[in-house]
Amino acid sequence: MTPDHSLSGPKNLILKAALRLLPAALLALTVSALDAPKVHAAELAKDLFGHTPLPAALPAKSYGFYSKGCFSGGIAIANDGPTWQAMRPSRNRRWGHPAMIKLVEKLSRDAVADGWPGLMLGDISQPRGGPMLSGHASHQIGLDADIWFTPMPDRRLSPAEREKIGAVSMIKSKELTVNEKVWTPAHARLLRRAASYPEVERILVHPGIKKKLCDTVTGDRGWLQKVRPFWGHDSHFHIRIGCQPGSTECKKQAATTKGDGCDKSLAWWFTEEPWRPSKDPDAPKARDVMTMAALPKACRAVIDAPSPVSEAAVTYRGNGTMIAIAPEMQPQTAGLPETASAFLPDFDVPVPLPQRRPEH
16 A cells, blocks of 8 residues: 555645644634624623714614613704803713703703803713713713703813813712802702703702702792702702603603602601612622613614714704704715704603602
8 A cells, every 4th residue: 555645744744733723723713603792792882882972863862761771863062152161071971862952051041041150061971872981870861961060150161171170069078968158049049940841850969958958948849859869969960851752762760759858758868878888899880891782772773873974063052943954964874864863953842741760
């Protein structure tokens, strides 16, 4: 029998080694292919939403709950407006459902008419919502906004100042009651004005601020039902509006309890229980582990949707009229209907009745 020299010799030693490694390589490719969907599903939502600079050029809709969801068709409020200044612009959190942006702008105008100098705007939402890279648990569906208790100064702050200046706490240091040196009746009027809008379902404030209102508000106290005590919120208040018409996949919050909230539920905040240290302080925040698979399915389409042509095209600068549809505001990708946009001129539509406070 003639010997088989086909795999002998120096050159063929390499081939023999490659053939020995081939099963392992094929196995690795198979495992990789099997794992691919799992990796896709396990993408951290905060990384995708937190690094997307512009909104989804789709109809304005909210998906999911305030602390687990996203939204499409968002618009931004300008860094500077006639009656407001936006803080922390580097965060890119000036975006919201058009109804939320309209509400913030209206509050700024009404507050000035009431004697307030103008609003200092905190976070609203990321361009497409979703969990944030840091900070809030909520603000994910474009229906939340933070307003500083600090009055707007009589000059325009520089970009550097907006990143560094902090809001003034209304609460005494290491205590739970209002600091009378900084709290004024004008702060109460601002909260009353915010609560006056039917689309506002709740306003979150520090328990000490809620107590101050309970102790001092006279006459009509019905609006106090919307003002709810919550951790933090000593230097700003949090406005939340309800799910908007057309957002059929938006999960409503439960209704607020009846009454002005100046009862045993408020007294609980002045016991030790709410302030006890966490039993598991090292537990990760929900935003830090939330994957795309944990969000509503529609959020994948939201994150993959085309963007408007520019930020300027979807930024509201104020004057009482919302952004209208214009050619330069259409999405970059053709094929969407002309009305597939958040840039409608009017959002004066019926809204749900006030409802109960959920988790922040």
